[in-house]
Amino acid sequence: MQQVxxxxxxxxxxxxxxxxxxxxxxxxxxxDDNPELGESFIGFPVLGTVDQFVDYPDTKFVVAIGNAKIRENIVEKLAGVSWYTAIHPRAVISFLDTSIGEGTVVMADAVINAGAKIGNHCIINTGAVVEHDNRIEDFAHISVGAKLAGTVHVGKGTWIGIGATVKNNVEICEECMIGAGAVVVKNILSKGVYVGVPATYKQEVR
Structure with a gap:
């Protein structure tokens, strides 16, 4: 049993x-750095602020923060710790040429199919589908119910919104946000927020 x-x-x-x-x-x-938290959260102790990670050298860590930039900053701060990869037992993960990086979280009912490569500190959220030969770079977030068809490449720190769909053989560059329910049918090669059916550029990422 691992302690996390x-x-x-x-x-x-x-x-x-x-x-x-x-x-x-x-x-x-x-x-957590929130000063308004009490001594416990959902029945578990609040052990202190993020900087107090140094007090627990024998423990694994996982970052449970949706924002990719904040997640990346915390990972950099905690350089050298042992990271925990959280995979729900109800996730369906192919045994054929798949890999999942350290610190990544795979939620219940997610599907990761053959040949998919998931980077470090990603979130594959509840019921998301990552099809064959996808490549998901570090700190990406595939939201609840999102569906990526085969051979999709998602860049570092990109967020695929809830219920979004990405057609096969599509590349999405780093630091993008794909809106809820959007349908991506062609490559997205410039950073930004993309929404709609088909997904089109709306604004810069804020």
Whole structure:
């Protein structure tokens, strides 16, 4: 049994905690910089601020924060720690040439098919489908119910919104946001927010 400290006491943190427990491991507690948190969160101790990670050298960590930039900054701050990869037992993951990077979270009912490569500190959220030969770069977030067809490449830090669909053989560059329910039918090679059916550029990422 592995002991895990979760960075981020929030709604997403609740789901990550459940994923850890469902996997048979132990949640040691949370670290969070919110001064309004009490001494416990969903029944687990709040152990202090993020900087207090140094007090737990024998414990694994996972970052439960949806924002990719914040997640990346925290990972850089915690350089050298041992990262926990959280995979819910109800996720369906192919045994054929797949890989999932450290610190990544794969939620219940997600599907990761043959040949898919998932980077470090990604979120593959509840019910998301990552089809064969997809490449998901570090810190990307595939939201609840999003569906990526075969041979899709998602760049670093990109967020695919809830219920979005990406057709096969499409590339999406880094640091993009694909809106909820959007349908991506061609390559997206410039950073920005893309919405609609088919997905088109709306604005810069803020």
């Amino acid at each position: 400290i979760i960075i981020g006491a929030s709604g997403h943190g609740k789901v990550v905690a459940d994923t850890i427990l469902q996997s048979g491991d132990r949640v040691r507690g949370f670290l």
